Amino acid sequence: xxxxxxxxxxxxxxxxxxxxxxxxxxxxxxxxxxxxxxxxxxxxxxxxxxxxxxxxxxxxxxxxxxxxxxxxxxxxxxxxxxxxxxxxxxxxxxxxxxxxxxxxxxxxxxxxxxxxxxxxxxxxxxxxxxxxxxxxxxxxxxxxxxxxxxxxxxx
Numbered sequence: 814x815x816x817x818x819x820x821x822x823x824x825x826x827x828x829x830x831x832x833x834x835x836x837x838x839x840x841x842x843x844x845x846x847x848x849x850x851x852x853x854x855x856x857x858x859x860x861x862x863x864x865x866x867x868x869x870x871x872x873x874x875x876x877x878x879x880x881x882x883x884x885x886x887x888x889x890x891x892x893x894x895x896x897x898x899x900x901x902x903x904x905x906x907x908x909x910x911x912x913x914x915x916x917x918x919x920x921x922x923x924x925x926x927x928x929x930x931x932x933x934x935x936x937x938x939x940x941x942x943x944x945x946x947x948x949x950x951x952x953x954x955x956x957x958x959x960x961x962x963x964x965x966x967x968x
Contacts, residue, residue, distance in 0.1 A: 841905065850904045851889070852910055855947040856918055861897035869929060873898070876921040884908070884916060901951055910948045918942045 816885045840849045853863065858864050870893045881902065889902040904913050922941035926932060932941065952959075 841856055841903075841906050843906070846906060848906050848952075849903065850906060851901055851912070851951040853899070853901050853949045853951050854910075854914060854917070855897055855899050855949075856914070856945070857897045857943050858941060859943050861896050861943065864932060865893050865895050865898075869925065872928065873921055873925065875915055880917055880920050884913075886913065914948065918946070 840847050842848075873893055874891060877891065877898075877900065878888060880886075885905065886908075887903040888900055889903065890899070893898040902913065902917075904910075918941075925941050
């Protein structure tokens with residue numbers, strides 16, 4: 814009986830989380846705004862070392878998803894090969910790209926370094942990630958379509 818209750822509670826929590834995620838995937842509404850800001854972000858471990866392995870990848874996914882939920886962002890794609898992290902994330906207009914990357918990289922780096930002390934052999938210093946990152950906006954329509962739409966508004 815106890816397992817049923819905990820399973821039912823988990824299912825309820827999971828359904829609520831899924832509804833939240835589906836809502837975040839579409840347009841968001843602020844007090845006077847409607848927006849859908851998505852970015853493709855990429856960063857690498859220091860020295861582009863191939864240290865992202867099975868257990869660490871699972872933990873890194875958990876950390877990135879947790880940071881996303883806490884900050885009310887939505888990760889629609891996430892891929893973690895051995896030597897870099899790729900994701901598409903939807904954010905709020907009040908959060909700059911640099912701030913988003915800092916929270917994702919910095920927060921996960923502290924936890925990963927603490928939980929995997931063996932990384933010290935490969936990655937010297939305090940951080941897990943290399944300096945810098947790649948960021949690109951992602952839209953659901955092509956730039957040419959938007960240009961054409963704007964031009965046609967003049968008529």
